[in-house]
Amino acid sequence: MLAAIRGGPIHLTLIDPDKTRGDRAAAVAREAESLGSFGLLLGGSTGITPGAMGEVAATVHRTTRLPVIIFPQGAESLTGEADAILFMSLLNSRNVGHVVRLQARASLAVKSLGIEPISTAYIVVAPGMKVGEVGEADCVPREDPKMACGYALAAQYFGMRMIYLEAGSGAPAPVPADMVRAVKEATHLPVIVGGGIRTEADARAVLDGGADVLVTGTVVEEDGGSALAPILGEVRRRRAR
Ligand code: 1GP
Numbered sequence: 001m002l003a004a005i006r007g008g009p010i011h012l013t014l015i016d017p018d019k020t021r022g023d024r025a026a027a028v029a030r031e032a033e034s035l036g037s038f039g040l041l042l043g044g045s046t047g048i049t050p051g052a053m054g055e056v057a058a059t060v061h062r063t064t065r066l067p068v069i070i071f072p073q074g075a076e077s078l079t080g081e082a083d084a085i086l087f088m089s090l091l092n093s094r095n096v097g098h099v100v101r102l103q104a105r106a107s108l109a110v111k112s113l114g115i116e117p118i119s120t121a122y123i124v125v126a127p128g129m130k131v132g133e134v135g136e137a138d139c140v141p142r143e144d145p146k147m148a149c150g151y152a153l154a155a156q157y158f159g160m161r162m163i164y165l166e167a168g169s170g171a172p173a174p175v176p177a178d179m180v181r182a183v184k185e186a187t188h189l190p191v192i193v194g195g196g197i198r199t200e201a202d203a204r205a206v207l208d209g210g211a212d213v214l215v216t217g218t219v220v221e222e223d224g225g226s227a228l229a230p231i232l233g234e235v236r237r238r239r240a241r
Pocket of ligand 1: 014166167168169170171193194195196197215216217218219
């Protein structure tokens with residue numbers, strides 16, 4: 001993934017195995033692959049089990065060549081069927097469990113399963129939606145890019161490899177472009193942006209801010225490929241430059 005980003009921005013398709021399984025998961029993965037999505041993120045904020053994660057990861061591997069990356073909720077998200085895991089710390093959580101304790105419980109299993117950990121700072125921006133609630137986040141206010149930069153630069157100084165700016169799944173609007181831009185200027189880390197990206201205009205704004213990775217989940221669940229195609233078109237145009 002880090003190598004691919006050097007050639008321009010990429011897109012990841014989020015599948016929530018609690019909602020999307022079997023033939024539907026296979027269809028979403030095939031559609032994502034045909035439209036040029038780089039890989040699949042597997043995860044959700046609630047109801048995740050190792051069985052569901054393993055089943056969907058195996059389905060994706062059977063039906064596409066896309067890499068499968070775990071977007072973890074906790075130790076119950078782990079499956080050896082995946083290729084990598086965003087090994088995340090929710091930096092702006094009030095609960096130390098989400099900052100490091102869950103990760104301490106999961107790290108030995110990640111090692112023994114042989115999944116590649118990608119050290120990622122997870123920063124939840126308002127409104128945060130379900131993940132803000134479940135993750136007990138003190139959400140970064142949308143008008144406070146400086147606070148986001150503080151967390152992001154702390155992550156860089158900790159030696160993390162990626163920043164994930166998250167507005168929350170189903171957010172009415174994505175992370176503001178000026179916040180993405182400020183984080184890009186403050187750090188040298190690749191920035192993943194997710195939550196509320198539904199249209200070509202949303203994608204354009206976030207990419208103009210300098211996002212390296214766009215994540216979309218809801219558009220695919222609700223509208224399938226017709227909504228995803230223009231978003232991926234925008235990503236492709238940037239890669240071609
Ligand atoms: C992953 O929360 C996103 O970061 C997915 O958000 O469901 O709004 O695309 P959407």
